[in-house]
Amino acid sequence: MSASLPRHASRRRTTAVTLAASALALTLAACGSSSGTGSAMPGMSGMTGSAAPSASAMPTMSGMDAMPSGDGLSATSGGYTFTANAAAPTADRASGYRFTITGPDGKPVTDFAVDQTKKLHFYAIRSDLTGFQHVHPTMAADGTWTAPMAALTGGTWRLFATFTPASGSGKGTDFVLSRTVTVAGTSTDTALPQAATSTTVDGYTVTLSGELMAGMAHSLTVTITKGGKPATDLQPYLGTYAHLTAFHQGDSAFAHLHPTTAVTGDHGGPALSFHAELAKAGNWRLFLQFQTAGTLHTAAVTVHVS
Known part of the structure; x- marks a missing residue:
């Protein structure tokens, strides 16, 4: 964050007012991009990890694909629908x-940048956060996408599309948009599993550590x-060793957690x-996919964020 005084300050301002304004600007600049002050508090119940890293220790977006902005709970953003x-x-x-994804001119967009080996990622999640699907649609020449969806159960679902226009006013901007659909049929909600630091899938144990x-x-x-031994046989998937997506209980807000581990071969992990x-x-x-x-x-696991 930066702050500056107006270019045309009134000559009648007193020295005291000028000094106060300058002090305020310095204070704001000192805040930098921090989101809060004080010591970090654990964000995952029972999760191990050191205190939150400093801003300088955190990975920056330089050199990595930018993550989709926003929570994805709108069908329209920045003129794209x-x-x-x-x-x-x-x-x-x-x-x-x-x-279709229509642009600010109301026409279907057909020019998309590649992100994690795909031009568009499509997700489906039921309102109780079950039934997760992550698929990659195909696009026709007229900009119509077709997402191959597995069978859905009755109830309310939210469908997400994440993409980056390669041209136009939104060029280089990462978007995440969504729509809700109601699938006819019996609708019975499943209780969300309690927050945990590990889960198992297909014989693999996935353990999380860190503070959120x-x-x-x-x-x-x-x-x-x-089997109690480090898994080192992870193969590249979508240009990385694992893909991690999160959805918020209650409103299904979307988040993509960007991998920062570089792919160096066909044997990633643990x-x-x-x-x-x-x-x-x-x-x-x-939802971790590997x-x-x-x-x-x-693998699916619930975490609690403070």
């Missing part, structure tokens, strides 16, 4: 969900083991680092 071209999916049946506080950037470490910034306090459901021996695994 997520427009549905089909009715809501039918319960218990796989379908192709068609949509709402609105503050922190480093999150994910360690993967199998520890992976992520740049984590969750905007809201409360419970979040994290690949071994050609098989994609999805």
Whole structure:
């Protein structure tokens, strides 16, 4: 953050007022980009980790793909709109969900930049944070995308699209937009599992460590083991060793936790680092996707953010 005095200050200002204004500017500049003051408080119940790293120790966006901004709870942002071209999916049946991204001129966007090996990422999550899907649609020449969705259960779902225009007024800006759909059929909510620091999937144990506080950037470490031994057979998936997405309980706000561990070959792990910034306090459901021996695994765990 920076602050400066008006260019045309009144000549009638007293020296005291000028000094006060200057002091205020210096105070604001000293604040930098900090989101808060005081010592860090644990953001995950029972999670181990050192105090929050200083701003200089945190990974910066320089040299890494920028994360989508906002919580994704709107269908429109910056003149870009997520427009549905089909009715809501039918319960218990796989379908192709068609949509377009229209630009400020009202026309479908067809020029997208590649992010983590794809031009657009599509997610589906039920209101109780179950049924997670992360797929990669195909785009027709006219800008119509088709997302191959697995069968959905009855209830309210939020569908997200994350993308970066490669041209136009939004060139280089990362967007996350969403729409809600109601799938007809029996709707029974599943209680969100309690916050934890580890979970298992397909014989792998995923353990999280770090401190998370709402609105503050922190480093999150994910360690993967199998049979009590470090897992070092992680294969690249979407240009990284793991993909981590989070959704907020209550409103399904979206967050993508960017990986900061470089890919150096076909045998990643066991520890992976992520740049984590969750905007809201409360419970979040994290979905970690990683690949071994050609098989994609999805581990889900609940964390609590103070």
